[in-house]
Amino acid sequence: xxxxxxxxxxxxxxxxGYLITLAKAGIEILPCATNFDLRSVKECTIYTEDKPVHxxxxxxxxxxxxxxxxxxxxxxxxxxxxxxxxxxxxxxxHDKVMSIxxxxxxxxxxxxxxxxxxxxxxxxxxxxxxxxxxxxxxxxFDKAQNYFSINNNSTISNEQLTVTNNSCSKxxxxxxxxxNDSVELCFSEEAHAPLSSSGSYxxxxxxxxxxxxxxxxxxxxxxxxxxxxxxxxxSMLNSNYVDTATNMITTYxxxxxxxDLLYSCxxxxxxxxxxxxxxxxYMYNSDSSSDYIYVGIMYSFYNNNKGKxxxxxxxxxxxxxxxxxxxxxxxKVKDEDFASTTFFTSTTLPQTYxxxxxxxxxxxxxGFLKYKxxxxxxxxxxxxxxxxxxxxxxxxxYSEIAYYDSKQSKFMLCIKDRTSPKKIVSIEIPENKKIRxxxxxxxxxxxxxxxESDGSGNIIGYSNAMGGLLYDIYENGKKELMGCYRxxxxxxxxxxxxxxxxxxxxxxxxINSNGLIYCTANSCDVxxxxxxxxxxxxxxxxxxxxSVCLLETLTYTxxxxxxxxxxxxxxxxxxxxxxxxxxPTLLPDNDTYYIVPNVIAKYTYPNLAVGKDTxxxxxxxxxxTQITTDDKGLCYDETQKTMIEDSQCVSAGxxxxxxxxxxxxxxxxxxxxxxxNIYAEQPSSCATYIEDSNLNSNSGALSILSYSKVLNIxxxxxISLILxx
Numbered sequence: 135x136x137x138x139x140x141x142x143x144x145x146x147x148x149x150x151g152y153l154i155t156l157a158k159a160g161i162e163i164l165p166c167a168t169n170f171d172l173r174s175v176k177e178c179t180i181y182t183e184d185k186p187v188h189x190x191x192x193x194x195x196x197x198x199x200x201x202x203x204x205x206x207x208x209x210x211x212x213x214x215x216x217x218x219x220x221x222x223x224x225x226x227x228h229d230k231v232m233s234i235x236x237x238x239x240x241x242x243x244x245x246x247x248x249x250x251x252x253x254x255x256x257x258x259x260x261x262x263x264x265x266x267x268x269x270x271x272x273x274x275f276d277k278a279q280n281y282f283s284i285n286n287n288s289t290i291s292n293e294q295l296t297v298t299n300n301s302c303s304k305x306x307x308x309x310x311x312x313x314n315d316s317v318e319l320c321f322s323e324e325a326h327a328p329l330s331s332s333g334s335y336x337x338x339x340x341x342x343x344x345x346x347x348x349x350x351x352x353x354x355x356x357x358x359x360x361x362x363x364x365x366x367x368x369s370m371l372n373s374n375y376v377d378t379a380t381n382m383i384t385t386y387x388x389x390x391x392x393x394d395l396l397y398s399c400x401x402x403x404x405x406x407x408x409x410x411x412x413x414x415x416y417m418y419n420s421d422s423s424s425d426y427i428y429v430g431i432m433y434s435f436y437n438n439n440k441g442k443x444x445x446x447x448x449x450x451x452x453x454x455x456x457x458x459x460x461x462x463x464x465x466k467v468k469d470e471d472f473a474s475t476t477f478f479t480s481t482t483l484p485q486t487y488x489x490x491x492x493x494x495x496x497x498x499x500x501g502f503l504k505y506k507x508x509x510x511x512x513x514x515x516x517x518x519x520x521x522x523x524x525x526x527x528x529x530x531x532y533s534e535i536a537y538y539d540s541k542q543s544k545f546m547l548c549i550k551d552r553t554s555p556k557k558i559v560s561i562e563i564p565e566n567k568k569i570r571x572x573x574x575x576x577x578x579x580x581x582x583x584x585x586e587s588d589g590s591g592n593i594i595g596y597s598n599a600m601g602g603l604l605y606d607i608y609e610n611g612k613k614e615l616m617g618c619y620r621x622x623x624x625x626x627x628x629x630x631x632x633x634x635x636x637x638x639x640x641x642x643x644x645i646n647s648n649g650l651i652y653c654t655a656n657s658c659d660v661x662x663x664x665x666x667x668x669x670x671x672x673x674x675x676x677x678x679x680x681s682v683c684l685l686e687t688l689t690y691t692x693x694x695x696x697x698x699x700x701x702x703x704x705x706x707x708x709x710x711x712x713x714x715x716x717x718p719t720l721l722p723d724n725d726t727y728y729i730v731p732n733v734i735a736k737y738t739y740p741n742l743a744v745g746k747d748t749x750x751x752x753x754x755x756x757x758x759t760q761i762t763t764d765d766k767g768l769c770y771d772e773t774q775k776t777m778i779e780d781s782q783c784v785s786a787g788x789x790x791x792x793x794x795x796x797x798x799x800x801x802x803x804x805x806x807x808x809x810x811n812i813y814a815e816q817p818s819s820c821a822t823y824i825e826d827s828n829l830n831s832n833s834g835a836l837s838i839l840s841y842s843k844v845l846n847i848x849x850x851x852x853i854s855l856i857l858x859x
Contacts, residue, residue, distance in 0.1 A: 161227055161250045162288040163269040166191035166198055170206055178230045181208035187229055194265045195256060199230045212254060212267065220368050222357070223254045224274060224284070238361045241278040248292045253284050255357075257368045270402070271346040272364030273310065273319065275329060281310060281317070283346035290346075302326050308338055308345030319363050321356065321381035330358040335366065337381045337397065337404055352403045355383070370399040373407050378442055387433070387445050394443045411435055411443045415466035417456055417489065417496055429623065430464065430489065430496045449494045449647035449682060452568065453586050453595040455503055455521070458485040472592040478505040486521040490586070490598035493647045493682060497623055501585075501595025502536035504545050512538045514545070517595070530558045533573060534583070536594050547585060547594050549573035552607070565591030570643070572607060572616075572629060581628045582607075584618055596626035600685055601640025602651045604658060607631060615651065615658050617672075618642060637670030637756035638663075640685055648681040648818075664818040665739055665796070666759035667699035669710045669721065675701050680738055680819040693718050695742050697730040697751060699758050712753050726753045726775045727761075727768075729791070729800075736797050736820040747799035750791060760796045765810040767792040796820065 170193075178199060188202045195213070198206040210232035212223055224235045227250045235247060242248055253274070256267040269286045273295070276282070281295040299311040302320035310317055311326060318326040322339040337353040347354055347365055357366035373396035374383045383397060383404070395406040417430040432448040456464035464487065471477040478486070488503065489496040500518050502525065507513050514525040514537055527537040530548035539546055544562050551557040555577040563569070568589035572582040584597040600620060604613040617639070618629040641649040641660060650668065652661045663683060668676040675686040677699075689703040693713035701708050702718060711718035714728060727750060734745030739760040750768070752761045768791050769783035770776075783790050793800040794808035797820035804810070 160285050160288050160291050161190070161252050162286065163190045163192050163197060163252055163254075165268070166193045167204075170198070172198075172206060172209075175206045176208050178208035178210050178232065181230060183207075190227065192254070192267055192269065195267055197225075197227075197232060197254075212256070220255075220257050220366075222256065222359070222362070222364055222366075224251060224362070225254055226251050237274050237276045239277055242274070242276040242280065242282060244294060248282060248294070251282075251284055251292055252286070253362070253364055255364060255367050266367070268367050268402075270365045270367065271348065272362050273346060274362040275317075276361075285346050304340075306342055306344075308341035308347045319356070319358070325377075325379060325381040327358060327380040327382060329360055329363070331360040334358050334380075335368075335370065335383045335399075337376055337383055338365075339381065350403055352405050353381075353397075355399045355402055355404050365402050367402045368399075369401070370397075370404075373398060373409055389433075389445055389447050392443050392445060394437050394441055411437060413437045413443075414468075415448065416459070417464045417466065419463075428498050432466070432491055432494045432496055447494055448491075451492050451494075451599070451642070451645070451647075453488060453490050453499065453501060453588055453593055453597070454496075455517075455588075455593055456487050456489055457482060458487070464489075469590050469592075472505060472590065475506050475508050475510050478507070483515055484520050484522040486517070487519065488517040488521065488593065488595045490595060492599050492642070493684065497598050499596045499598055499626060501593060502547075504536075504538060504592050512540065514538050530560050533558050536563070545591055545594070547571060549585075563587050563591050563594050570597070570603070570605070572605060575628065580630045582616075582630065584627045584629050597642075598623075599627055599642040601642040602632075602658075603629060603642050604651065604660075605629075615639070615653060634671055638668035638676055639670055639674070640676060640683060646681075648678055648683050650676070650678075650683060663759075664816070666757060667710075667740055668757050669699075670756060673701070673708050673710050675699065675710050677740060679740055680821075692716065697728070697733070697739065697742055697749075699740070712758055721753055721755055721758070723755050727751065727770060727777055728753060728775060729770060729772075729789075735795075735799050738818075738820040739796065748791075748801075749796070750793055750800055762793045762795060762812055762814075762816065763791065763800075763810060764812050765792075765804060767804065767810075 185201055185207050187199055189200045191198050191200060195211060197210045197212065199208050201207050208230055224237050226233050226235055226247045253270050253272045254267055255270040256265050258265050271286045272284050274282050274284055281297065283293045283295055285292060295310060297310045297312045297317055299306055300313055302311060302323055304323055307320050307322060309320055311320055316328050318328045320326045321336050327336060336356045336358060338347055338356045339353045341347045341349050355366045357364050370383065372385060374385055375387045376383050376393045376397050378391045378393060394411045396409045397404045398407050413436050415432060415434050417432050419430050432450060434446045434448050436444045438444065455467040457467055459465045488499050488501045490499040498519065502514055503517055503521050504512060504514050515521045516523040516525055525537055527535055533548050533550045536545065536547045546560040546562055548558050548560050549571060550573055551559050552574050555574055561571055569587050571585040573585060575581040575583060585594055586597045587594045598620060599618055601618060603616040603618055605616050606613050607616065615632045615635050616629045617632045618627045620627050635653050637653060639651040641651045646662060648662045648664055650661050650663055651658050663678045664681045666678055668678065676683055677686050686701060689708060690700045691702065693700065693716045696713055696715045698713040700711055700713060702711055710721055712721055729748060729750055731748045732744060733747050733749060734743045735747040735749055737743045739749060750761050751758055768777045770789045770791055771778050790802060791800045792804045792810065794805065794810050796816045
């Protein structure tokens with residue numbers, strides 16, 4: 135009896151030990167040794183010998199199964215259709231045979247898949263034409279919306295995760311959090327980001343004991359896809375920007391806040407480069423089809439001297455000088471650079487270009503630049519593409535030239551006299567204000583060149599502005615409305631006095647990006663508009679979005695979304711249409727109302743996206759804008775597209791709408807907490823709009839339902855069963 139119980143006890147202890155080992159076991163796939171003889175190794179799917187598996191190793195896209203002598207028994211191949219690119223695979227090793235798990239289409243089996251699951255990260259050496267693959271760590275998200283941590287060693291088990299933290303802290307870097315029903319990974323105490331359907335790279339600046347990601351003195355490179363976060367061994371050797379909000383690493387910048395040091399990554403880890411971003415205004419090519427920076431966008435970089443740089447897209451208008459920097463970038467010449475005797479040299483002048491920018495969108499222009507040479511003398515160069523041609527004139531030999539009058543210490547522009555075009559007159563370029571000068575194209579011509587100065591008296595250049603200009607062209611004390619347009623991007627603006635004008639025009643004199651000119655009955659006023667569509671008698675279409683108004687130059691053949699306003703060309707005539715569903719309708723002469731359902735109000739009209747909100751638009755001859763209501767609401771007549779008296783609404787069986795804000799949906803009943811005021815100033819953008827809400831957020835720590843815990847439950851149950859015998 136004692137022998138029987140002793141044998142039972144030893145058997146029980148052996149079983150418990152085996153299960154505990156299994157509970158703690160993981161799978162580890164190290165790089166293979168370089169001295170393997172692989173000539174006789176067969177694929178595991180056709181290998182028939184019953185040789186026990188000891189471990190695994192990987193070379194390129196091949197995983198070898200090793201015996202106790204560490205020699206290959208057989209191999210499994212990892213394939214991918216995207217030849218020559220980076221790819222990642224979730225695999226499961228079933229003893230010798232490997233299977234690839236598509237976690238986007240399958241649920242991970244807690245018992246069959248998880249214990250021996252591994253993540254493989256493969257990159258491609260284009261210069262050598264082969265792949266390099268490594269086992270890596272990560273967090274995966276399967277079809278059943280479960281999260282799992284997958285490790286890359288044999289001592290830590292893979293685990294299923296549940297997420298209860300709702301903010302990042304020092305103790306949970308490298309773990310998941312839940313923010314307003316969005317599961318995201320903490321990359322630092324401040325930075326976090328969700329899974330990405332388009333794929334994105336991030337820096338993981340630290341980790342914790344519950345995270346599968348290993349600790350390192352340097353940040354880890356993490357790749358986020360639609361189904362996993364993994365430590366990626368892909369090399370990003372160039373200098374890369376890192377967004378402080380998400381720790382996303384990118385070759386390109388955008389409007390956000392970045393670390394002031396650029397980063398480079400190799401073999402899964404990243405380190406800062408020696409390049410530090412300084413405060414300045416830069417222009418970068420917005421037309422990647424051209425190597426020559428002809429069209430660009432202006433950005434401000436502000437280093438706060440606290441390790442961060444704030445990048446903002448500028449909406450500035452005017453003529454500016456830029457110095458070629460490197461690659462596809464130009465740096466704006468500062469006012470103090472013009473006063474320096476060392477900034478402009480025989481080397482830097484040919485690398486200097488003049489650009490005209492309208493609302494921050496810049497195109498190359500021609501003009502004249504005044505500078506100081508090394509001896510402190512004033513010089514002028516003509517900038518045709520680059521600023522390389524010295525001006526030797528000291529007076530007006532002909533029109534459209536500029537020179538420096540050293541006797542009077544004045545920077546002068548030569549133009550034709552409007553009333554006597556054969557006569558050339560000079561106009562001073564002041565140092566303390568921006569001026570615009572019209573120069574008649576030729577005798578009896580209705581067209582004028584438009585020149586503009588920089589406001590500091592250092593640049594006078596051809597304007598590339600498009601829009602309206604109120605200008606006293608006849609010098610009679612009355613400003614005429616002039617229309618200024620370009621025939622193409624390589625020619626400057628031509629202006630002419632408009633005879634017939636009505637509606638809205640871009641105000642090219644405005645210092646704000648939403649400045650317009652509104653004309654009716656031969657009278658014009660300067661106005662500002664934040665959001666909506668605006669047009670004029672010439673059927674020009676202006677789109678104002680979040681306080682930025684731009685002339686729409688594209689034409690369409692049909693409507694795509696209800697609520698849009700488009701230009702349609704027919705028989706060389708262009709007309710402006712409102713899209714009522716997919717039906718184009720000419721803008722009405724009188725106020726007409728349209729209900730637009732199934733949108734997201736917070737996108738801020740005229741931006742449209744599919745959602746569950748309803749907004750109301752008012753259209754008339756020259757505008758389409760979103761409206762709000764007072765506390766009485768509006769009664770809508772769908773047939774007539776009009777609003778009628780509230781008293782008739784119920785009897786006529788019509789719909790009633792209440793709209794408190796352009797950022798909120800219109801409702802059929804008045805909301806108790808909403809404020810209805812049609813005269814209240816609406817936000818220019820709903821991106822930062824905050825409304826009252828009772829959002830519930832969970833707090834707590836990251837808890838782990840691991841495979842080892844499941845096996846521990848199995849162990850306890852098994853012990854209970856055995857002790858019953």
